[in-house]
Amino acid sequence: MPFTRLKSFSRYGGCVFLALVLAGCSSLPAFGPSTDEIVEAAAFEVGTDEAVTQFHLVNVTAATLPQSQVAVSRFPNSFRAQRLLAENERISVADVLELRIWETANDGLFASSGKRETVLSFQVSNAGTIEVPYAGRINVAGLTTARVRQVLLEKYQGQAIDPEINVRIVDTSSRTATVLGDVRTSGRADIPANGIRLLDLLAQMGGVPHPTWEAEIAVSRGTHFGRMRMDDLKGHAADNIIILPGDTVQVTHVPRRYAVYGAVSRTGNTNLNKANPTLSDLLAEVGGLNDMQAAPNSVFVFRRARRNTETPIVYRVDFARADAFLLADQFMLKETDIIYVATADASEFRKFVATLVGPVVSSANSVQSLGN
Numbered sequence: 001m002p003f004t005r006l007k008s009f010s011r012y013g014g015c016v017f018l019a020l021v022l023a024g025c026s027s028l029p030a031f032g033p034s035t036d037e038i039v040e041a042a043a044f045e046v047g048t049d050e051a052v053t054q055f056h057l058v059n060v061t062a063a064t065l066p067q068s069q070v071a072v073s074r075f076p077n078s079f080r081a082q083r084l085l086a087e088n089e090r091i092s093v094a095d096v097l098e099l100r101i102w103e104t105a106n107d108g109l110f111a112s113s114g115k116r117e118t119v120l121s122f123q124v125s126n127a128g129t130i131e132v133p134y135a136g137r138i139n140v141a142g143l144t145t146a147r148v149r150q151v152l153l154e155k156y157q158g159q160a161i162d163p164e165i166n167v168r169i170v171d172t173s174s175r176t177a178t179v180l181g182d183v184r185t186s187g188r189a190d191i192p193a194n195g196i197r198l199l200d201l202l203a204q205m206g207g208v209p210h211p212t213w214e215a216e217i218a219v220s221r222g223t224h225f226g227r228m229r230m231d232d233l234k235g236h237a238a239d240n241i242i243i244l245p246g247d248t249v250q251v252t253h254v255p256r257r258y259a260v261y262g263a264v265s266r267t268g269n270t271n272l273n274k275a276n277p278t279l280s281d282l283l284a285e286v287g288g289l290n291d292m293q294a295a296p297n298s299v300f301v302f303r304r305a306r307r308n309t310e311t312p313i314v315y316r317v318d319f320a321r322a323d324a325f326l327l328a329d330q331f332m333l334k335e336t337d338i339i340y341v342a343t344a345d346a347s348e349f350r351k352f353v354a355t356l357v358g359p360v361v362s363s364a365n366s367v368q369s370l371g372n
Contacts, residue, residue, distance in 0.1 A: 032262055035298040035342040038314070055302075055312040060327055066303075066315065075226040075239050079219065082195075082242045089193035091140045091148065092174035092245075095124045099132070099152070100166040109134060109160040121170075134159055145169065169193075177243050179205050181251035182215065195242040199233065201249065213275040214255050220248040229254075231275060258333060260286050262341035263294035272333075279317065280328040282339060289319065289341055296320050298342035303334060 033041075042057035058064050074080070091097065099120040103111040110118035110133075122130040128141025135155035140148050145167040152165050176188040177196075184206030191201065198217070202208060208215045208230065215230040221244065230251075233239050243249065255271045265287025272281055279301065283289070289296060296319040305312045317328060 032340055033342070034345070035295055038298070038300060038340075038342065039316075042314070053312065055314050058313055058315050060315050060317045060331065062323070062327065065327060065330055066313075066332070072232045072236070073228045074232070074236070075219065075228050075241055076224065078224055079221070079226050079241045080238045082244070084242055085194040085244070089144065089169060089175075091124060091143055091145065091169065092172065093124050093126055093128055093141055094173050095169050096171035097122045097124065097130060097140070097145075097148070098168050098170045101160070102164040103160055104162040109156065109163070111161070175245045177201065177245065178248045179251070180248070182210060182253040183208055183251050191243060191245060193245070195244045197240050198243055198249070199240050201243050202251070208251055210253050210255075211273065211275070214253055216252045216254045218250040218252070219243070220250070221246070256335055258282055258335075258337060258339065260339045260341075262339075263290040263343045264288065264341050265290055277333050278329055279331040279333060279339070280325060282333060283328065293343050295342045295344040300340045300342065301331070301333075302338040302340065304336050 039057060041052050042055060058066075060066075099122070101110050101118045101120070103109065103116050105111060106113075106116065108116075120132070122132070124130055124140060127139075129137050129139050131137055132152065132155075135152055138148070138151060138155075143151075149165050149167045152167070153163065156163050156165075175191060175193055177191050178187070179189050179201065180186050183202065186205070189201060189205055196204075198219070202217075211231075212234075213229065213231040216227060217230055218225065218227040219241065226241075228239060256274075256277065257269050257271050258277075259269055260282065261267050264283070267286070270282065270285050272285060274281055279299075283299075289299070299317040299319055301315040301317070303313045303315065315331070317331065318324060319328075321327070
């Protein structure tokens, strides 16, 4: 091929290059919406007839930085008001009771041959009853030992001679709470008759193997239910509630995970091993902004509304500001936040050159080399 024809081919290739630039710049895919598209979609610019979720756009400055207050979960008042049981333990089905009966005479209802003390043992039936000599069937389930003693004294009135009676529980299978989930040892835990504090119970089961801010504790008591994050117990002694026999405690591992999209070094769901992570923590974890693609003035934090009557908020952080890193270090994240870094307009052109134009230019150079 003559050299003049090669030059013509090069000029033709340049025209093709320009045509491809004009056609390709508007068709290449992006990471997501551009900065202008997000700004234009803000609530104050979108009509009510548009099929776009409305939101407020806040440019983050020292004056508009969102409050760093973190919502604290609490157990229900009924749980927090529970105190350690002061009265005698209540009897349950399958408990084993010991009755000691003393009479003042050597010859009485139970006493004989100089033996004034009589010891009897009973297991509570599935119906909640025991069969006691000379007293018959007695319903004891749900009663305290003091109440059973009183019932027996009334039954033996006029039969035994000045009796004295002691009732105690010697074995029970109901003085337990069930601990499930993400604890080192799960299962049924023996607890004192008057109850045990929540943190003491978890320590008894070997503790929680995750950071406190990634552990959620749910407690069920009959028809009542409460849930609380473990790190919220700090500074709230009343929420270190009393766990009673029959309660169920469920510990769930809930890592704090954030979705990151757009022009960052690594996108996707990211876990942060910090109690109160900030925007700067998250950006550092994903490798920071992508130098070749990111629009530094367009880092967005999408935050959902707390109530249906409220409008979601999108915070825009401008990393071209001198105080941007200070602001990002004070910007406290919430667990449902979504972070998006918009793509700079120039990066679309660079992407086009690299993916489409590059092979064309390379081929033209190869042909010209052959002509030389």
